[in-house]
Amino acid sequence: xTTAPRKGTRARLAPTLEEVAARAGxxxxxASRVLRGDARVSERARDAVLEAARAISxxxxxxxxxxxxxxxxxxxxxxxxxxxxxxxxxxxLGMLRSAQEAVAEAGxxxxxxxxxxxxxxxxxxxxxxxxHVDGVLLLSLHxxxxxxxxxxxxxxxxxxxxxxxxxxxxxxxVDADNAGGGxxxxxxxxxxxxxxxATVTGPLDMCAGQDRLAGYRAAVExxxxxxxxxxxxxxxxTAAGGHAAALSLLERHPDxxxxxxxxxxxxxxxxxxxxxxxxxxxxxxxxxxxxxxxxAAEQVPSLSTVRQPIPALGATMARxxxxxxxGRVDRxxxxxxxxxxxxxxxx
Amino acid sequence: xTTAPRKGTRARLAPTLEEVAARAGxxxxxASRVLRGDARVSERARDAVLEAARAISxxxxxxxxxxxxxxxxxxxxxxxxxxxxxxxxxxxLGMLRSAQEAVAEAGxxxxxxxxxxxxxxxxxxxxxxxxHVDGVLLLSLHxxxxxxxxxxxxxxxxxxxxxxxxxxxxxxxVDADNAGGGxxxxxxxxxxxxxxxATVTGPLDMCAGQDRLAGYRAAVExxxxxxxxxxxxxxxxTAAGGHAAALSLLERHPDxxxxxxxxxxxxxxxxxxxxxxxxxxxxxxxxxxxxxxxxAAEQVPSLSTVRQPIPALGATMARxxxxxxxGRVDRxxxxxxxxxxxxxxxx
DNA sequence: TGCGTTCGTGAGAGCGCTCTCACGGACCCG
DNA sequence: CGGGTCCGTGAGAGCGCTCTCACGAACGCA
Numbered sequence: 001x002t003t004a005p006r007k008g009t010r011a012r013l014a015p016t017l018e019e020v021a022a023r024a025g026x027x028x029x030x031a032s033r034v035l036r037g038d039a040r041v042s043e044r045a046r047d048a049v050l051e052a053a054r055a056i057s058x059x060x061x062x063x064x065x066x067x068x069x070x071x072x073x074x075x076x077x078x079x080x081x082x083x084x085x086x087x088x089x090x091x092x093l094g095m096l097r098s099a100q101e102a103v104a105e106a107g108x109x110x111x112x113x114x115x116x117x118x119x120x121x122x123x124x125x126x127x128x129x130x131x132h133v134d135g136v137l138l139l140s141l142h143x144x145x146x147x148x149x150x151x152x153x154x155x156x157x158x159x160x161x162x163x164x165x166x167x168x169x170x171x172x173x174v175d176a177d178n179a180g181g182g183x184x185x186x187x188x189x190x191x192x193x194x195x196x197x198a199t200v201t202g203p204l205d206m207c208a209g210q211d212r213l214a215g216y217r218a219a220v221e222x223x224x225x226x227x228x229x230x231x232x233x234x235x236x237x238t239a240a241g242g243h244a245a246a247l248s249l250l251e252r253h254p255d256x257x258x259x260x261x262x263x264x265x266x267x268x269x270x271x272x273x274x275x276x277x278x279x280x281x282x283x284x285x286x287x288x289x290x291x292x293x294x295x296a297a298e299q300v301p302s303l304s305t306v307r308q309p310i311p312a313l314g315a316t317m318a319r320x321x322x323x324x325x326x327g328r329v330d331r332x333x334x335x336x337x338x339x340x341x342x343x344x345x346x347x
Numbered sequence: 348x349t350t351a352p353r354k355g356t357r358a359r360l361a362p363t364l365e366e367v368a369a370r371a372g373x374x375x376x377x378a379s380r381v382l383r384g385d386a387r388v389s390e391r392a393r394d395a396v397l398e399a400a401r402a403i404s405x406x407x408x409x410x411x412x413x414x415x416x417x418x419x420x421x422x423x424x425x426x427x428x429x430x431x432x433x434x435x436x437x438x439x440l441g442m443l444r445s446a447q448e449a450v451a452e453a454g455x456x457x458x459x460x461x462x463x464x465x466x467x468x469x470x471x472x473x474x475x476x477x478x479h480v481d482g483v484l485l486l487s488l489h490x491x492x493x494x495x496x497x498x499x500x501x502x503x504x505x506x507x508x509x510x511x512x513x514x515x516x517x518x519x520x521v522d523a524d525n526a527g528g529g530x531x532x533x534x535x536x537x538x539x540x541x542x543x544x545a546t547v548t549g550p551l552d553m554c555a556g557q558d559r560l561a562g563y564r565a566a567v568e569x570x571x572x573x574x575x576x577x578x579x580x581x582x583x584x585t586a587a588g589g590h591a592a593a594l595s596l597l598e599r600h601p602d603x604x605x606x607x608x609x610x611x612x613x614x615x616x617x618x619x620x621x622x623x624x625x626x627x628x629x630x631x632x633x634x635x636x637x638x639x640x641x642x643a644a645e646q647v648p649s650l651s652t653v654r655q656p657i658p659a660l661g662a663t664m665a666r667x668x669x670x671x672x673x674g675r676v677d678r679x680x681x682x683x684x685x686x687x688x689x690x691x692x693x694x
Numbered sequence: 695t696g697c698g699t700t701c702g703t704g705a706g707a708g709c710g711c712t713c714t715c716a717c718g719g720a721c722c723c724g
Numbered sequence: 725c726g727g728g729t730c731c732g733t734g735a736g737a738g739c740g741c742t743c744t745c746a747c748g749a750a751c752g753c754a
Contacts, residue, residue: 030733059476062479063477068713070739104464104470109460109474123451153404364741374703376743379743412740
């Protein structure tokens with residue numbers, strides 16, 4: 001096992017189906033049928049093949065299989081963020097978990113890839129289009145990134161997390177009702193007597209950021225107020241971004257009495273800024289976040305927030321992609337899942 | 348593009364090398380040479396092939412290539428933890444980042460897989476042994492888990508993060524000097540006048556947990572004191588585990604004046620327990636952690652800790668695996684990287 | 695001028711599997 | 725008892741690529 005492998009060959013010559021078949025005294029075709037679980041095989045042949053395969057530790061060569069079937073039986077979970085941001089945001093964790101479960105249940109392998117630099121994108125494209133995966137679950141799409149279009153053009157089925165900003169004609173996606181959530185949160189703040197309701201947005205090159213802001217604006221205007229841009233401070237879904245955005249907001253409007261933050265992490269940053277300025281969260285200033293990550297309930301004071309159905313989002317993405325790969329669905333489908341306002345101490 | 352694909356076929360028939368060659372007016376062999384960057388091709392042929400490939404958006408079928416070369420040009424980064432624990436621990440983040448960079452630099456694709464349930468392990472084994480990856484970087488090996496042995500037996504080169512507890516004969520690994528780190532931290536606590544120096548360990552089914560404890564013990568005995576098991580409280584590298592372990596420790600030994608925690612996350616839990624019991628960290632009780640994750644420096648008070656060279660660990664693992672795959676190294680190699688004591692406010 | 699050496703190229707085998715097709719035997723029905 | 729249907733099986737093609745080998749042209753040197 002530890003003899004130097006010649007370049008380009010496996011260290012150990014792997015047993016082939018041919019050898020299994022010979023050992024079991026059947027043809028390659030029959031051995032293949034048994035190992036793929038085809039029903040029309042006699043019990044005698046089945047036992048012989050399974051025993052032979054076990055005896056020589058046979059593992060099918062997936063490249064050879066893939067070359068014939070055109071399938072790899074694996075799915076990519078692709079996150080276009082730096083590793084740092086991905087690990088910092090429990091949203092990705094929840095999505096990964098639920099997608100992983102759904103994909104595993106279908107008997108496929110989920111491989112997780114993070115693309116943080118432009119050259120990574122090119123390599124991933126060749127990897128996916130080269131047939132290493134049957135489809136891609138793509139998270140965290142920014143701005144005018146054409147990766148989904150390029151994947152689709154190369155024949156790689158792709159399902160996005162979140163509505164893309166552009167080129168949405170033929171793209172498949174699963175999204176939460178971001179605008180509805182923004183409206184819900186803002187309307188609640190207005191209805192509970194707050195007069196100066198501000199918002200710390202997400203990145204505005206992402207649809208989720210835009211939509212949550214649009215929801216805020218809709219709620220403000222539905223309340224018969226003018227939309228005041230100075231009450232809007234742009235963040236980026238991170239705690240640090242939320243903190244900075246809140247500071248600039250407090251400078252412009254020291255009398256702000258409620259803030260809708262476009263993510264829970266941003267809300268944590270907002271809360272820190274408020275506390276540093278001597279304000280009491282939930283009393284002087286109400287705060288509502290977005291996502292309902294587990295940490296939201298554990299904050300002091302606990303964070304009111306708009307709950308995204310993260311497990312359902314991941315599972316729905318995975319199932320939609322699998323249905324598409326199997327040819328059970330053939331026209332681009334977009335799913336929008338409802339959100340829910342969760343009231344705690346901060347509002 | 349959106350016509351229903353027949354089961355088992357790609358939605359769009361991908362262009363083949365044959366078509367590129369025909370379009371460029373050369374043979375398949377020459378086209379292949381150009382696309383793989385083989386030097387011995389005339390400029391005229393090269394240009395024609397590249398132009399033809401571009402024109403029809405040719406992407407090589409990696410399954411076909413892999414069938415011939417026996418290589419997939421991708422590496423698995425495998426974490427045997429639940430998704431939650433993996434995301435909660437910045438150690439994995441740092442390892443992923445540095446491994447990803449080293450692998451990308453060599454032109455290979457890194458795929459990241461998390462195995463949290465026993466059935467996942469079986470699927471991964473078939474995936475890896477089936478030739479989808481050329482090697483595996485395996486993190487977070489617990490107890491008697493035989494996965495590395497099984498991978499090696501199936502011909503999949505594997506490099507471990509951390510020395511395995513058993514079957515270490517033929518296994519390759521990269522580790523930090525855990526025992527040395529434990530000794531360093533404990534010796535410092537003893538040298539600075541602390542009289543009741545306790546430890547909150549990691550999981551004792553992992554070598555890192557055992558070794559850091561062994562380092563603690565060695566330092567205690569080197570100081571001429573008896574090794575007192577009641578000063579040892581078993582944790583699991585998590586903050587919650589550290590908190591619980593510290594509570595039970597404080598119950599047994601209210602007069603403890605220094606604690607060596609086997610991970611920074613555990614140290615955070617210890618600090619919280621101390622604070623809850625009214626003790627002042629760094630004053631009443633000194634605390635030293637292990638890892639030096641970024642959050643350690645940001646705590647109040649900032650956490651003294653044993654710094655693991657996380658970027659070097661990940662990069663070394665990746666390079667060792669790549670060297671092995673290329674046949675540049677052929678005998679099992681184990682690398683142990685030095686650690687360093689970083690003193691801050693907590694000790 | 696003749697022979698060896700390089701260089702660029704193409705023909706063709708074959709990687710390990712799946713899948714279609716054809717075939718023989720067992721079975722059922724009229 | 726003959727003609728159908730089924731059922732289990734094997735032969736063989738071929739997926740798209742890489743790589744070895746052989747060949748002719750161009751070049752160097754004696």
